[in-house]
Amino acid sequence: MSQREWIEKDFYKELGVSSTATADEIKKAYRKLARDLHPDANPDDAKAEERFKTVSEAHAVLSDPEKRKEYDEARRLFASGGFGPRAQGGGGFNPGAGGFDINDLFGGGSAGGQDSGLGDIFGG
Incomplete structure (x- = not known):
């Protein structure tokens, strides 16, 4: 997955946790959502299946300390204007x-x- 895709997605929101969530909070949120959204629990529900994939992707990034660090850094740079034009005198x-x-x-x-x-x- 590219950093651009990371920037466009809010993995914390997908899991329903804050950006300061601990590894245990992320794991707990993921497990609850995965259980509720799993395709076996929602046969023939395309929306639940897609949401399950999104939640799994979020967990894969946020549960890995290195990936989470990269994700947070990329989003921080994007939010500060490091990846795009800024207003005159704004830096970046x-x-x-x-x-x-x-x-x-x-x-x-x-x-x-x-x-x-x-x-x-x-x-x-």
């Missing part, structure tokens, strides 16, 4: 800051009537 990664324009690399800009950038190297 901002591809539009400092006068940089991606078109400058590929010959989209012109300086004194001449094309500049990598477009010239590759023949336009």
Whole structure:
């Protein structure tokens, strides 16, 4: 699973625990949900089966200390704007800051009537 997918999912919410939950609280929440949502307990219930998979995925990440650390870090970076543009002066990664324009690399800009950038190297 990619970090982007981790960012888009709230595994704590899926298990119904806080982000400060202990390993025992996570295990207890997972076991209750897994028991209630298990396909054997809900035959022919596609929603329960999908929820069971989501809960299992959340448990797989949050029950592993290394994966949980990575997950928390990725979400923390995302929440602080580390993965996307921010308002002016906000810090974080901002591809539009400092006068940089991606078109400058590929010959989209012109300086004194001449094309500049990598477009010239590759023949336009």
